[in-house]
Amino acid sequence: MDTSEQPLDPRRREAHRERIVVGDEVFIRNDIKAKELGESERSLNRGDKRGAPYRFFGGIKYRPERLYAEFVMRTVQVRKPQSKKKARKGAMSRHG
Numbered sequence: 001m002d003t004s005e006q007p008l009d010p011r012r013r014e015a016h017r018e019r020i021v022v023g024d025e026v027f028i029r030n031d032i033k034a035k036e037l038g039e040s041e042r043s044l045n046r047g048d049k050r051g052a053p054y055r056f057f058g059g060i061k062y063r064p065e066r067l068y069a070e071f072v073m074r075t076v077q078v079r080k081p082q083s084k085k086k087a088r089k090g091a092m093s094r095h096g
Helices: 030-037 041-050 065-074 089-093
Strands: 019-022 025-029 055-057 060-064
Touching: 025 030, 025 065, 030 041, 030 060, 060 065
Parallel strands: none
Antiparallel strands: 019 025, 025 060, 055 060
């Protein structure tokens, strides 16, 4: 018997599917989504408290692909460029 490779524990997320299709939505396992976005899973989970969509299937967190993309686009920050302030002439000339 070769015992060098043990079977995956069925409770581990690697034993679960990477993608699940429900209706017209594709759910991607949380660790796979984090890898796709180039960030850690912990960083990805930070959006949960701001309303990032997710669903548990078999105790494993999955993110809906389309809905999560919409969430990311809604949370993009856009700032107006600061206008350059002109120096007041009166403030510089006073030596009072």
